[in-house]
Amino acid sequence: MAYKTILTVLTDLDDVAPVLEAALPFARAEGAFLEVLCLGIDRTQTGYYFAGATTLMHEETMVQAQSLASGIEAAARARLNKTEISWGIDALVTQTVSVAGIVARRARFSDLVMLPKPYGTGCTSDASVVVEAAMFQGQSAAIVLPGGDGKPPGTAPERVVIAWNESAEALSAIRAALPLLKTAKLLNILIIDPQRHAAETADPGAGLSKMLTRHGVEVEISIVAQTLPRVSDVINRHVQDQDADMLVMGAYGHSRFREAILGGATRNMLENATVPVLMAH
Structure with a gap:
């Protein structure tokens, strides 16, 4: 048994570099295909604005989410284009309520999911949803990175x-x-x-x-x-x-x-x- 499909999910620009720098050597060592999912998430909850403002607010936040997804995708592509491994990338825009379903569907057909640290200072509320969806609904194993000064996963832990x-x-x-x-x-x-x-x-x-x-x-x-x-x-x-x-x-x-x-x-x-x-x- 080996890991031949590795998925990572990126929802924050700050996670692109550390997560890919951890995932790329790991995928290279395994001879695996690296699948990168870039999510721009609209975190607003429709219905909490004064009358007539909901549609305008929704349009504005969706534009922001689209910009975030495009920015994450561009940063990820710039790094992936420098590697020789097989990879694929998708950028999607979604609302918070749909994040779990999207991640679970991708994780279900992956051998392993590699994700950034979901809790602590600077982590978004969606980071924990991604981890939970991958493992519970997607039934995939996950490597959760420590972030900060923690050890990277390497290619073969001793x-x-x-x-x-x-x-x-x-x-x-x-x-x-x-x-x-x-x-x-x-x-x-x-x-x-x-x-x-x-x-x-x-x-x-x-x-x-x-x-x-x-x-x-x-x-x-x-x-x-x-x-x-x-x-x-x-x-x-x-x-x-x-x-x-x-x-x-x-x-x-x-x-x-x-x-x-x-x-x-x-x-x-x-x-x-x-x-x-x-x-x-």
Whole structure:
């Protein structure tokens, strides 16, 4: 298995350079086709203006969204034209309510989605919608970039931490990450307070360790207590202690009626991550 179709979704001009600089070497190493979707989003909500103004406001905001989509596309094309990999690009204008559907349809037929950090200072409200749509509705694995001074994904992470809690989501992420995990020098399985969720408490992580070892990778298990208020803080500290290049973990929903919104622990993890996070639901 390899990643042959990689999708990235750009909704902000500031994301074009860092996201493409991360995605291009990755796609080159995988021999993959890079699909770039540029979205100009009209973030207004019709109905919140005084009588007679709605149509004019809608036209103005749609023009702004069109300008944004064109600007993102032009910047992306300028960078893509300098590369030898296979790529395609589309620019669309949409309203906020339609973003999830558009992204999900594209993600559904991609092997992997690479996206900018969705939470934190400077991130738009649509960034989290894109991540959630790709994983929950599009059922695609995603690499979420750390942004800022965080580590880029590289082409072959050498040290990978796997956050393991016996869940189906975590196992889905591990299987989606196998092409990368098989090339790593060391996989560290992190288990936090195993008695809370492990059926095999006598030897937590043994089954997963055996599965990964059979792929020819060195595997070690770290069992730690939750010594910090949030699980995400414990994971982030462990990633730093291990000097890891990537984190693999499940994406967990937080909705009684539909699993389409990332839970608080997952959001905290992505907001504070210092390495790329490969996630799947």
